[in-house]
Amino acid sequence: VNKLAIVSISNALPEDISCLAANRMLAFAAYGSKIATIARGKEVVHTYDGHSGEVHLLLPLGDHLVSVDRDNILVVWDVQTEEEYLRLEPDPQVFGISAVMHPSTYMNKVLLGSRQGPLQLWNLKTGKLLFTFKGWASEVTCLQQAPAVDVVGVGLQSGSVFLHNIKVDETLMKFHQDWGPVTCISFRTDGPAVMATGSSLGHIALWDLHDRKLLAQMRDTHAAAVAGATFIHNEPLLLTTAGDNAIKVWVFESAGGSPRLLRERCGHSAPPTSIRHHGQDGFNILSAGQDGTLQSFSVVHDRFNKSLGRGSINKKKSKKKGLKLDTMKLPPICAFASETARQSDWDGIVSCHRGFVSVSTWSFLRGSMGSHRLEPEGMKRDRTDPTTATAVTVSPCGNFAIIGLSSGHVNVYNLQSGLPRGSFGSPTAHGGPVRAVALDLLGQMAVSVGGDLALRVWGFKSRALLHETLLPAAPGGAILHRDSGLLAVWCDDLSVLVFDVEIKKIVRVLNGHGAQITDATFSPDGRWLLTASMDRSVRTWDLPSGWYIDVLAVSSPVVSLSMSPTGDYLATALSDHLGIYLWSNRSMYTHVSLRPLPADYEPRTEALPGGASHVSHFHTHLPSHLSFNSIKSPLCPSQHVSHSLTHSLPPRSPTRSIANSETKEVRRWCWLPPPPSFAVPLAMPPPPGTLSMALCAIRKAQIPNAATKVVQLGHLNPKSEFSRSLEEAWESNDFSGPLRELSSLAPGTVESELRALGPAWGGSPVLLAAFLRSALHGLRSRGNFQLLQAQLALFLKLHLRELSEHEEVVRELAQVSAAHEDTWAEVQHLMLHTLCVLGYTRSALF
Incomplete structure (x- = not known):
């Protein structure tokens, strides 16, 4: 409240939020027929699904949550277990629930208001109705606990507000506002006995409870119905929100006076129509909306946002008579331009308003409308002329504004004095409405585009026509x-x-x-x-x-x-x-x-950010008793989520060793001792890597030609477990086994096994194709990304020439290449996103 700064932003929910409630630890949000519990302002930890209609009322009550839907069903939930504790289904024709509250000091009790007018007091522990209040023959719109025990503020559809003692069923006070239904009630707790009530017109009434009279009126507090008004506990501050996309804090500086606006955070209450960056640093964006306001939004932090307000026909008169007079408001902005060159000396923003010939000026530094109104002198006297301003631009030096009109005129004004400084064309620059005007970097040539299909270039100083081009x-x-x-x-x-x-x-x-x-x-x-x-x-x-x-x-x-x-x-x-x-x-x-x-x-x-399509798995169920032993490691293969990508479990050095094993082999070749001989029974397969170690001395042997009678010793060697697993996977089309087996081997053994897949070392084209198929399976499963990349790189380094000699292997290689490009594009996107977030956190927040 001190700065109205955003503390946290929760994960997006699948649907629009219909109502909110919160206690000290958790926030509850209803969307559709479901309710989400949000912890730490971000994570959805519980979801309650039991309503058939849209939930529109929520009330946290200790370890339970009370919810009411449009079908008039009241459900009491256990917050931790997500189980229903109680379900009430009153007849909506007799008692349609429209408001709910918990009376202070009333254990396990809730007070319900109805659309028919009566109120009911229920015991939720026993599920019994304790008492029915007859009401005041009008729909109850809101209920609020007063600072005094047993006293409840009741707001009605008719605009009346009653302070009722529910213990003795006696009405203490009655007030009435002429602005329509009462939307919210709040009581001041820092000393003065003041009650605030909101209305559907955006007004707030302040009532003196001691003298039982109206204390003050806060008219047009918001541009829409006041959704909530809350006095901060033991402070002279009133927090208000409404549907106009604004939150405001009001401070009471005297006991009997009206409050003043202390701070606010607001955006457009209607969609923006035009946006442009302001300044060369790119930090601020000017936005004109259908609500008629001109706003400045900062890309750095929300605290730098500011509203330049809404245009007024007569700024001084509107201040005297009240800014909210409809006759003083200008219509929405249809076009604007800005320049920072001289904004510290005079206004640097000019804007055209829909259906108006006059152009208003604005000051970005002051954050308000300027003092000049730029319009042709003849049209000031003739108010029946339908001419309107359609295009505007500001010179790079910040001294001049060029305005295009629907009549075809293009006029030049001085922004310091607001006086006209000539025009283009004689008598008009175009035969139709001017669609756009522009001025070059040096301020020497002006360009105008008109509805007469003409694009004309003018000398800015001479006002002479330099060139004309007809548009198609x-x-x-x-x-x-x-x-x-x-x-x-x-x-x-x-x-x-x-x-x-x-x-x-x-x-x-x-x-x-x-x-x-x-x-x-x-x-x-x-x-x-x-x-x-x-x-x-x-x-x-x-x-x-x-x-x-x-x-x-x-x-x-x-x-x-x-x-x-x-x-x-x-x-x-x-x-x-x-x-x-x-x-x-x-x-x-x-x-x-x-x-x-x-x-x-x-x-x-x-x-779009915040949309429901961004939410696939947003539930994070937290047990009531958490221990570190119950939380699995995020690297556990069993926790692999579909459509995600996981890094390899082995450390970084073995992964590098696999990719660089060929280089290491060349470096150590000169001093490698003779390989030991292994006495292996013929009925038993050799251990992984044994085959290539036994043939280490002849690795560099060259085969003269295909007709040689030299026996290729590789064909005499028995196949290893990895080779046999590849052959079995090729037949069964299940390639998870070979990858798992290869990942468990040491880096040097991996190099030996991959080399043995070649025809010259006892392998075959089928084994080469089978390994490529297994690599394709690994890429699509998005697991062990780093290790698989290293193995694939070593395989291509060893058998690149042999791969191109077999058509079936080439087809498998093409599929692997396509899958590799798709996977790497996703990895690159994730890495860049992470780097951007870290860079923003490091530079902007600290």
Whole structure:
């Protein structure tokens, strides 16, 4: 509460959360008909599944949890064992449960409110109804324990609030608010007898319980119904939340006055419509939403977020009459631009509002709306003119703003004084609405794109027309990369035109989207162009080659996107999501092969963070009595989870020894003593590795030609256990045995066994193919990754020439190669993700 900073974020649940409750140790969240218990603010340790309808009420009660669903079924759960302790099913036509609470000092008792109005007191231990209160002929919306024992605050659908003594069944006080149903009740506990009640209109009423009168009104505390209002225990602080995506802390500085806003954390209450990075460090993202507010979000930490507020037609008058007058509010922002060059001296942000001709200015450092309103002088007098502002940009020096209007005018304003400084064209720059305006890096050339299919380049100082290009279709918008002088224009024919401002020529035409293009952004070096479309895809184009190199498919259309000036993040805003999603640029951390994608390439839809598709195994069942002996090692092979990848159990040095055994053999060849002879009975197979040790002296012998009469001694040697296991696996198609046997051998023995698979050493092409099939099985099972890579590398080093001589072996090798690429891509992704998280933790948090 002191900083409103995020302490922890839990794992995602499969469905949307319908209600929350918490005690000292655990948090309970209901989703659908199930309830999850979250420990340490992250792990789901228990799940309760017994309701048939959606759970909408939760009440922790000691070691038990009370839950109520939409089917009017009340269940009491044992928190640790997840078992049902009690189930009540009252008739919903007689007593439909709408509120539940535990009266203080009433052991094993709960008080239930109903949609019909009466209240009931139940003993959950015995499952008996103790008393029924007749109520006040209105639905009970909330129940709250008062600081005094036996006294309960009851909020009704009619807007009335009653303080009722449940011990003697007597109403002590009655209050009424005219703002609709009472959504929440809270009592102040730090001294003054004050009660706060919330309403569905976003207002909060403060009541003096001593004088039994209204103390103060907190109007428009939130833009939606107040979901919760809680006084912090023994502190003059009121915490409020609502459906407008905001949480606020109010402080009471005097006993009889209204509170003031102390701190808040808020986002958009409606989906954002346009986002852009602000500044060259890429730390801040400006976002304009359908709720009419302009917000700044930090990619570093939430404490740097701030709201610049909502635009007002007359800022001074709105302060006098109250900011919440609808006549003073400006409509949502449809386009904006910002520059940091002179933001410490005057306003550096300008914005166009839907249906308004005037353009407002904003100060990023002050976090508020500016003092200037930029609009044509003639239109100030004629309020019936339907002209609106449609496009805006700010000069790189931060001194000027260029505004495009629906009438075709393009005007220039000075941001320091707010005065007009000329216009382009005579009398208008375009014969239709202006879709986009831009200014080059040096402030010498301005570009305007109009609905008359014309792209025009103007001299900024002379205001003269320098060049004109006709577009093949009506433009939807444009964005300029100032460093390279490239202007991307997206048109209604679903094409994107890249125009070079310096040579004044269209240099690229990009086609591929299947629906209306909504926005575009350049990479910092100007080599990539990223475009978003209503077909729910974000496509990446390599401009030097004109290739379509990457695509990102999401569940909802991307309405706006912005690449950070440092190139490490892509920010996207989706049509039906309140948040801004950040995507990491993998090319910043590793080498990425940029290959053109086919035109009919179908991408896989990426699941958004926090979505249910991210949750497969999210349960972590913790027993009531945990000991370290009961926890298995994470390296235990029996704990291997499907679709996961495990590292090898052997230490690092044996794995290296296997991969480098050929090098070690060459180094020690000059001083290797003669091998000992082994007296092995013919009926018994030699021990693993014995075969190659006995033939160590002739390893480097060369066979002159295929017609030689020299006997290949390898054909006379008996097969080892590993070779026989490979032959059996080839026939039974079960390759887990050979891999397990090979993993148990010493590094030197592994080299001997793999060498003996070759035809020159007593092996055969079938054994080579069988080992490749076993390696393919190991790659697909995702186990012993490091050890299998070392064994496979040594095998290829020993038999690479022999593998290419047999067609069946080549087919097996191709399958192994494909599986190896897929597995390594997954490993590389996991490693990069880990490195990014560690780097962020090291640099940002500490």
